[in-house]
Amino acid sequence: MAQGACGVLEEISADDLSESMRTIASSMGPWKSGSFRFVKKLEEAARNHGRVDMMESEGKTPHLVAVKRMPNSWIRSGPEEFADMHPHECENPWRNIGMLAELKKKGYSATCELLGVFCDEAHTYAVTTLATGGDLFSWCENRPHPTPDREAEMLPLVAQTFSAVEWLHALGIAHRDLSLENLLLTGSRSTVPQTVKLIDFGMAHIGRVCPPVASLSPGKPSYQAPELHLRREYDGFQADSFALGVVVYAMAVGNYPWTSTKPGRSRIFDWVSCHGIRRYFQRSDITKFFSPALIELMAELLLLMPSERIGLVKTRSTSSQESQRTVWDCKWLSAPATQGKWRAVSSTSVSTMATETESDAEEAVTGCPASGEVLCAI
Numbered sequence: 049m050a051q052g053a054c055g056v057l058e059e060i061s062a063d064d065l066s067e068s069m070r071t072i073a074s075s076m077g078p079w080k081s082g083s084f085r086f087v088k089k090l091e092e093a094a095r096n097h098g099r100v101d102m103m104e105s106e107g108k109t110p111h112l113v114a115v116k117r118m119p120n121s122w123i124r125s126g127p128e129e130f131a132d133m134h135p136h137e138c139e140n141p142w143r144n145i146g147m148l149a150e151l152k153k154k155g156y157s158a159t160c161e162l163l164g165v166f167c168d169e170a171h172t173y174a175v176t177t178l179a180t181g182g183d184l185f186s187w188c189e190n191r192p193h194p195t196p197d198r199e200a201e202m203l204p205l206v207a208q209t210f211s212a213v214e215w216l217h218a219l220g221i222a223h224r225d226l227s228l229e230n231l232l233l234t235g236s237r238s239t240v241p242q243t244v245k246l247i248d249f250g251m252a253h254i255g256r257v258c259p260p261v262a263s264l265s266p267g268k269p270s271y272q273a274p275e276l277h278l279r280r281e282y283d284g285f286q287a288d289s290f291a292l293g294v295v296v297y298a299m300a301v302g303n304y305p306w307t308s309t310k311p312g313r314s315r316i317f318d319w320v321s322c323h324g325i326r327r328y329f330q331r332s333d334i335t336k337f338f339s340p341a342l343i344e345l346m347a348e349l350l351l352l353m354p355s356e357r358i359g360l361v362k363t364r365s366t367s368s369q370e371s372q373r374t375v376w377d378c379k380w381l382s383a384p385a386t387q388g389k390w391r392a393v394s395s396t397s398v399s400t401m402a403t404e405t406e407s408d409a410e411e412a413v414t415g416c417p418a419s420g421e422v423l424c425a426i
Contacts, residue, residue, distance in 0.1 A: 059220030069146035073126030079166040147249035158212035181233030194337040204241035207390035222284025224266040226291035269308040286354035293349030341380040
């Protein structure tokens with residue numbers, strides 16, 4: 049449970065999400081191509097077999113929007129038909145659409161607002177507000193090498209990212225696909241700082257404890273917490289924390305720390321699994337450029353054992369009366385001025401949701417150390 053500007057936040061329920069998905073599917077309006085003018089393609093939406101375009105709405109007050117176009121042969125007529133046709137698919141476009149609708153009801157402002165869903169004979173179109181500043185992947189590409197002022201640039205963006213995910217967790221949602229590409233920026237590069245928007249809830253899960261991962265794992269290989277590969281239920285909030293550790297590392301260093309967390313896929317991660325993440329952060333290229341406080345934050349997010357990993361919301365283990373430390377307790381983010389400016393909610397109450405899973409007791413050791421792997425450059 050968490051405190052927001054209007055008091056205690058009420059979690060999103062599975063029934064609410066299902067109702068939103070069904071309502072939107074049954075009330076889609078016709079896509080009128082003359083209502084929007086194509087500006088440029090933004091990106092492929094590969095897992096949804098479509099694309100995202102920047103378009104300008106026509107009318108007295110035209111404005112830029114983002115339009116995700118998906119073939120009807122993929123998205124089908126609604127969430128029930130999609131589930132029947134794709135029972136093992138990890139990413140569900142209807143879940144993303146329904147989640148945007150539910151988040152809007154909850155006053156969640158850390159995402160791009162859903163403006164409407166339309167369809168024609170061939171495609172379904174989800175229209176949202178446009179984040180004009182690109183994504184954090186592009187932010188990293190424009191800053192390929194660490195500089196002395198890197199931490200100062202990162203701080204407001206990282207704090208906003210943590211706030212967006214903390215708010216999501218307080219609503220009872222695990223994102224499960226956090227990445228540089230799913231964190232967008234509004235405002236121009238000259239606007240300092242830009243505003244962070246969290247997107248793409250197609251893999252999100254209602255509830256903290258997530259089911260065992262099937263053949264298609266949620267998230268991208270570099271960001272997946274090691275416990276996902278144990279094929280047991282896992283703590284979705286702690287898996288999100290691990291992914292955020294990869295996000296912060298990539299923003300700081302300009303590289304991903306490893307290409308995959310699956311055993312045997314990355315020599316670097318196999319080495320970390322044997323020797324620990326803190327030893328990995330003793331490298332001179334890390335200690336030379338970054339403060340001990342930032343290094344400690346990254347290390348605590350990337351701990352291999354989910355029960356030891358720092359989180360976003362305060363929780364209490366059933367075996368202890370002590371609340372889990374959160375990122376806001378870390379020195380790098382603990383200044384009242386930082387939290388007062390960038391933190392949207394405060395998870396001062398202890399979550400009533402279960403925090404222990406089968407994977408908590410599993411060692412994520414994957415083998416002997418290896419060397420020679422080239423870091424995956426951004």
